[in-house]
Amino acid sequence: MWRDPEMSEKLHTVRAYDDALLDLDQSIEKMGALATKLLMDSLVALESRNNALARRVIEQDSQIDAIERHVDEAALGLIALRQPMAADLRHIAAAMKIAGAIERIGDLAKNIAKRSLEIDSDTGLQDKILSLRQMMGLVERQFGQVLKSYAMRDADLAESVWRQDAEIDNLYRLFFRALLTFMMEDARNIGPCAHLMFIAKNLERVGDHTTNIAEKVVFMVRGEAPSDERPRGTVGD
Amino acid sequence: MWRDPEMSEKLHTVRAYDDALLDLDQSIEKMGALATKLLMDSLVALESRNNALARRVIEQDSQIDAIERHVDEAALGLIALRQPMAADLRHIAAAMKIAGAIERIGDLAKNIAKRSLEIDSDTGLQDKILSLRQMMGLVERQFGQVLKSYAMRDADLAESVWRQDAEIDNLYRLFFRALLTFMMEDARNIGPCAHLMFIAKNLERVGDHTTNIAEKVVFMVRGEAPSDERPRGTVGD
Numbered sequence: 083m084w085r086d087p088e089m090s091e092k093l094h095t096v097r098a099y100d101d102a103l104l105d106l107d108q109s110i111e112k113m114g115a116l117a118t119k120l121l122m123d124s125l126v127a128l129e130s131r132n133n134a135l136a137r138r139v140i141e142q143d144s145q146i147d148a149i150e151r152h153v154d155e156a157a158l159g160l161i162a163l164r165q166p167m168a169a170d171l172r173h174i175a176a177a178m179k180i181a182g183a184i185e186r187i188g189d190l191a192k193n194i195a196k197r198s199l200e201i202d203s204d205t206g207l208q209d210k211i212l213s214l215r216q217m218m219g220l221v222e223r224q225f226g227q228v229l230k231s232y233a234m235r236d237a238d239l240a241e242s243v244w245r246q247d248a249e250i251d252n253l254y255r256l257f258f259r260a261l262l263t264f265m266m267e268d269a270r271n272i273g274p275c276a277h278l279m280f281i282a283k284n285l286e287r288v289g290d291h292t293t294n295i296a297e298k299v300v301f302m303v304r305g306e307a308p309s310d311e312r313p314r315g316t317v318g319d
Numbered sequence: 320m321w322r323d324p325e326m327s328e329k330l331h332t333v334r335a336y337d338d339a340l341l342d343l344d345q346s347i348e349k350m351g352a353l354a355t356k357l358l359m360d361s362l363v364a365l366e367s368r369n370n371a372l373a374r375r376v377i378e379q380d381s382q383i384d385a386i387e388r389h390v391d392e393a394a395l396g397l398i399a400l401r402q403p404m405a406a407d408l409r410h411i412a413a414a415m416k417i418a419g420a421i422e423r424i425g426d427l428a429k430n431i432a433k434r435s436l437e438i439d440s441d442t443g444l445q446d447k448i449l450s451l452r453q454m455m456g457l458v459e460r461q462f463g464q465v466l467k468s469y470a471m472r473d474a475d476l477a478e479s480v481w482r483q484d485a486e487i488d489n490l491y492r493l494f495f496r497a498l499l500t501f502m503m504e505d506a507r508n509i510g511p512c513a514h515l516m517f518i519a520k521n522l523e524r525v526g527d528h529t530t531n532i533a534e535k536v537v538f539m540v541r542g543e544a545p546s547d548e549r550p551r552g553t554v555g556d
Contacts, residue, residue, distance in 0.1 A: 158412055161398045175395055182419065262509055269503045276499060279513060280520070 102160050103170070106153060106177040107233065113149045113184040114229040116142070118222060120191035121288065125218050128198040128281070129211055139195035146188035153181040168305070176302035180232060183291040183298075187225070190284040190291075197277045207274055210264060213257045214278070217285045220250050225288065228295045232302075240299035241308055243292060250289035257282045339397050340407070343390060343414040344470065350386045350421045351466040353379070355459060357428035358525065362455050365435040365518070366448055376432035383425035390418040405542070413539035417469060420528040420535075424462070427521040427528075434514045444511055447501060450494045451515070454522045457487050462525065465532045469539075477536035478545055480529060487526035494519045 120139050127136035157178045160166065166174060201207070224243050231240035261279050264271045300308045357376050364373035394415045397403065403411060438444070461480050468477035498516050501508045537545045 154412065158398060158408060161395060162402045162408060165399045165402070171395060171399065175391065178415075258513075262513060265502060265509045265513075266506045269506075272499055272502045272509070276495075276502075276513070276516060279516070283517070 099160075099164055102156060102164075103173065106156060106160075106174065109149050109153050109156070110177055110180055110184070111229065111233060113146055113153075113181060113188075114225070116146050116149075117184050117187045117191065118225060118229075120146070120188055121194075121218070121222065121225075124191045124194035124198065125214060127195055128201070129208075129215070131198075133199055136195040136198045140192050143188045143192040146185055150181045150185040154178055172302045172305065176232075176298045179298050180295050183295050187288050187291050190288055194281050194284055197281055201274050201277050207278075210261070210275070210278060213253070213260065214282060214285065217250065217253045217257065217282060220253065221285050221288050221292070224250065224292045228292050228299065231296065231299045235299075235303050237300045237303035240296040240303070244296035244300065244308055247289050247293040250286055254282055254286040254289075336397075336401055339393060339401075340410065343393060343397075343411065346386050346390050346393070347414055347417055347421070348466065348470060350383055350390075350418060350425075351462070353383050353386075354421050354424045354428065355462060357383070357425055358431075358455070358459065358462075361428045361431035361435065362451060364432055365438075366445075366452070368435075370436055373432040373435045377429050380425045380429040383422055387418045387422040391415055409539045409542065413469075413535045416535050417532050420532050424525050424528050427525055431518050431521055434518055438511050438514050444515075447498070447512065447515060450490070450497065451519060451522065454487065454490045454494065454519060457490065458522050458525050458529070461487065462529045465529050465536065468533065468536050472536075472540050474537045474540035477533040477540070481533035481537065481545055484526050484530040487523055491519055491523040491526075 120142060123135055124139045126132065127139060157174045160174055161171065164170075224246060227239060228243045230236070231243060258279060261275045261282070265275045297308060300306075357379060360372055361376045363369065364376060394411045397411055398408065401407075461483060464476060465480045467473070468480060495516060498512045498519070502512050534545060537543075
């Protein structure tokens with residue numbers, strides 16, 4: 083069969099470009115799965131006072147950092163070499179931003195694991211940790227949904243994630259107030275409860291990063307940001 | 320005078336490229352100055368219980384966000400159109416990352432201002448806030464130095480900033496412990512001191528972002544990351 087060498091070259095270039103875009107998405111998926119695992123493990127380590135597991139979370143976070151560096155390099159390389167058009171440029175820019183957000187979620191999981199190591203007393207901690215489990219359930223669901231919205235290019239799903247962040251914020255506020263009362267009831271609770279406050283805040287921040295990712299997905303798919311102001315409640319940053 | 324139109328065109332292109340790079344640097348400088356101002360103002364608002372000032376900090380943070388968006392768009396446009404070589408690509412990529420870090424520093428200032436509004440009691444707060452002033456002094460100095468290191472392309476200065484983050488971490492730990500004892504002494508301190516804990520944590524995180532910026536500057540100038548492990552202390556994320 084006769085083949086046009088120029089056409090073959092073009093097809094090859096197109097294939098390499100598509101492969102590179104696919105690689106970005108697979109890297110994001112891998113980062114997301116790893117960050118989810120570290121988050122879950124950090125809470126299990128806290129609940130079961132499992133210091134070995136906490137240390138593994140701390141170690142594994144560097145894997146997420148490495149994938150982020152890969153995404154950044156691949157994305158900048160793609161932009162420089164291929165000069166992508168609007169939609170692809172939005173895709174590549176979104177991948178970089180989302181990788182950055184997932185990297186910070188990994189940091190937050192690591193931070194929970196570090197705090198778990200620092201909480202030495204476990205007396206009466208169990209009932210207080212229950213609310214964290216509830217927050218984590220919401221946070222994990224939202225983060226999973228936003229990763230799916232990126233993979234499926236589903237702006238509607240991303241927008242629904244974006245709207246639901248207020249639930250996490252509300253749980254955080256309730257838990258924060260409960261912790262204050264535990265501290266007031268018994269001064270021995272103050273140290274461990276201070277750590278639990280920061281852990282709850284970390285989960286709330288995972289929710290914030292999830293919301294930011296949702297915004298990037300909406301912009302990537304539609305070329306414009308979500309239409310109205312996000313319902314917010316806390317003093318969250 | 321006779322002018323070669325092709326050479327003139329080339330010079331024009333080079334000039335536009337240099338102008339674009341200069342614009343990136345000026346945007347970073349503007350963001351840095353604004354973030355510094357918001358940080359300082361947030362602490363003054365807290366110290367003087369000045370709610371009007373706190374609200375101004377919260378409002379002005381959106382200006383930083385707007386400059387970050389400008390940096391991102393300008394940087395991606397530059398990469399796509401000019402296909403910059405290694406050193407320029409490092410410069411542009413660093414500008415994006417640094418803009419992201421400064422944006423988060425702005426968020427932290429905004430968060431301090433929001434917490435300042437939430438602290439209703441001011442009884443006995445003054446002496447506890449003194450340590451925050453000390454932390455802020457260090458944080459502001461470090462942030463100022465790292466912005467200078469970016470503007471001057473001074474990797475040695477950036478590396479010295481990078482090494483000094485441990486000082487901020489140490490002050491944070493001391494203050495955190497002091498706050499725990501205030502809480503234990505008097506249950507009425509628990510609410511306000513919990514906010515002060517988060518404010519101190521925010522300053523410590525400004526230090527972390529400053530350190531990240533320092534790493535980017537070192538990489539931008541030298542093409543490689545700082546040589547050894549950074550001395551660290553806290554459970555910081």
